Amino acid sequence: MIVMTTTFDQLGLSQPVLQALDMKGYDEPTPIQAQPIPPVLDGRDLHGIAQTGTGKTAAFMLPSIDRLRAADNRTPFKSCRMLVLAPTRELAGQIAQSARDYGALAGLKVHSIVGGTSVNKDRNKLHRGTDILVATPGRLLDLIDQKAFRLDGVEILVLDEADQMLDLGFIHALRKISQLVPGDRQTLFFSATMPRAIRDLVGQYCHDPVHVSVTPAATTAERVEQFLLMVQQDEKIALLQMILSGRYDTPGRLERVLVFTRTKYGADKVVKKLGQKGISANAIHGNKSQPQRQRALSEFKSAKVPVLVATDVAARGIDIPGVSHVINYELPNVPEQYVHRIGRTARAGKDGIAIAFCAEDERSYLKDIRKVTDAEFNRLPLPENFRAVVEGVGPTKPAPKQQRGRAKVTPKHGGRGRPGDNRQGKPRGKPKRKHPNRAGKPRHDGSSSPGNNGGSQRRRRRHRHG
Numbered sequence: 166m167i168v169m170t171t172t173f174d175q176l177g178l179s180q181p182v183l184q185a186l187d188m189k190g191y192d193e194p195t196p197i198q199a200q201p202i203p204p205v206l207d208g209r210d211l212h213g214i215a216q217t218g219t220g221k222t223a224a225f226m227l228p229s230i231d232r233l234r235a236a237d238n239r240t241p242f243k244s245c246r247m248l249v250l251a252p253t254r255e256l257a258g259q260i261a262q263s264a265r266d267y268g269a270l271a272g273l274k275v276h277s278i279v280g281g282t283s284v285n286k287d288r289n290k291l292h293r294g295t296d297i298l299v300a301t302p303g304r305l306l307d308l309i310d311q312k313a314f315r316l317d318g319v320e321i322l323v324l325d326e327a328d329q330m331l332d333l334g335f336i337h338a339l340r341k342i343s344q345l346v347p348g349d350r351q352t353l354f355f356s357a358t359m360p361r362a363i364r365d366l367v368g369q370y371c372h373d374p375v376h377v378s379v380t381p382a383a384t385t386a387e388r389v390e391q392f393l394l395m396v397q398q399d400e401k402i403a404l405l406q407m408i409l410s411g412r413y414d415t416p417g418r419l420e421r422v423l424v425f426t427r428t429k430y431g432a433d434k435v436v437k438k439l440g441q442k443g444i445s446a447n448a449i450h451g452n453k454s455q456p457q458r459q460r461a462l463s464e465f466k467s468a469k470v471p472v473l474v475a476t477d478v479a480a481r482g483i484d485i486p487g488v489s490h491v492i493n494y495e496l497p498n499v500p501e502q503y504v505h506r507i508g509r510t511a512r513a514g515k516d517g518i519a520i521a522f523c524a525e526d527e528r529s530y531l532k533d534i535r536k537v538t539d540a541e542f543n544r545l546p547l548p549e550n551f552r553a554v555v556e557g558v559g560p561t562k563p564a565p566k567q568q569r570g571r572a573k574v575t576p577k578h579g580g581r582g583r584p585g586d587n588r589q590g591k592p593r594g595k596p597k598r599k600h601p602n603r604a605g606k607p608r609h610d611g612s613s614s615p616g617n618n619g620g621s622q623r624r625r626r627r628h629r630h631g
């Protein structure tokens with residue numbers, strides 16, 4: 166993740182900020198930090214293309230803290246000097262925490278306001294104004310409509326994950342906010358992807374911005390190994406249960422598994438069905454209260470409940486170290502979402518594994534994902550006798566005794582090795598379509614692949630890599 170060309174103290178940051186970074190234990194700036202910090206310190210607008218996990222929060226927060234300190238304006242009554250807009254409550258919370266950490270020695274007031282909490286409390290806490298406000302657009306407009314907050318004090322405006330804000334339908338809120346902030350403010354604009362709508366917005370919000378991109382738009386995270394399981398819609402839950410309970414030889418060791426569904430209802434249903442098989446999981450989505458979301462996240466982080474079922478909205482921007490697997494239980498209908506989803510793993514320089522379940526009616530989504538991201542999928546076989554298991558009329562062929570359950574997700578995994586060669590998976594039926602031989606393309610480590618029982622099967626599977 167980090168290309169070491171510069172150090173933080175070469176970027177022109179102040180001593181209090183450098184000391185705070187020292188306290189955080191950051192040695193070198195990441196690329197999204199090294200490039201924009203000097204021009205942002207000079208007051209330039211910025212458009213950055215970067216995903217969460219690249220260090221972009223510090224990229225906008227560090228120079229902004231220094232600019233606020235240097236200008237030394239009074240904290241405005243019922244307003245703020247720096248406004249950061251974020252699409253989700255979790256991301257807003259994370260940014261506010263980073264602002265407090267990075268500005269620990271700068272003496273600036275930081276507040277965050279998000280939906281799902283008491284609006285009266287927000288009104289009270291913002292009455293005297295704040296230096297830095299991190300907000301989700303809906304709650305901010307609520308307070309503005311109630312005349313409890315104004316935007317005329319804003320010196321720096323940050324739009325974080327702007328593409329996600331558009332996806333969530335915040336465009337009208339953003340337009341309204343843009344009319345209320347002073348015209349001479351500095352704007353720092355971040356998106357993970359660069360669709361036309363974002364290009365247009367950048368044109369409206371930014372004046373002659375510096376452009377920085379650390380990942381080409383919509384390019385799939387390179388360190389993520391991607392796998393594909395073609396499975397019928399009504400078989401998906403059984404397959405997920407088998408994977409999570411260690412009855413399917415999954416690539417990589419399962420530590421923390423993030424499962425994506427398209428809908429809130431779908432996420433709840435998956436949690437319930439897993440629970441029926443004794444696999445505990447939490448759901449995180451927009452219908453959950455803030456305390457429920459926080460509990461789900463902390464139980465996931467501590468690996469007390471290492472399976473989290475999420476919708477796109479809720480998972481966007483969440484910074485969770487140690488997600489070993491992302492399972493796309495349902496494929497997203499917007500290909501860029503696939504990039505965001507699998508970007509939850511392989512963070513902070515680690516490798517990650519993404520497994521996509523694709524049903525017949527999702528083939529067009531898969532095609533779009535391939536087209537937009539250039540994703541290389543390694544096709545995995547379904548378990549032997551899988552249909553019989555789904556219908557409850559027969560067991561799968563069990564894994565050899567000493568291997569069984571090794572990939573199982575348990576709160577205390579105990580650091581055992583990767584699941585071995587248990588040969589329970591075997592391609593089902595004939596492939597519908599022959600694919601060109603993709604030998605030489607990245608594949609997962611054959612030593613632990615499902616159904617990896619030697620040369621003949623390996624040859625057969627080579628033709629199945631989609």
Ligand code: AMP
Nearest residue numbers: 191193194195217218219220221222223
């Ligand atoms: P972000 O993309 O801003 O959410 O940051 C992702 C993670 O990287 C966070 O946990 C940060 O604390 C961490 N991070 C950000 N910048 C650095 C850095 N220069 N060195 C080490 N860790 C960093």
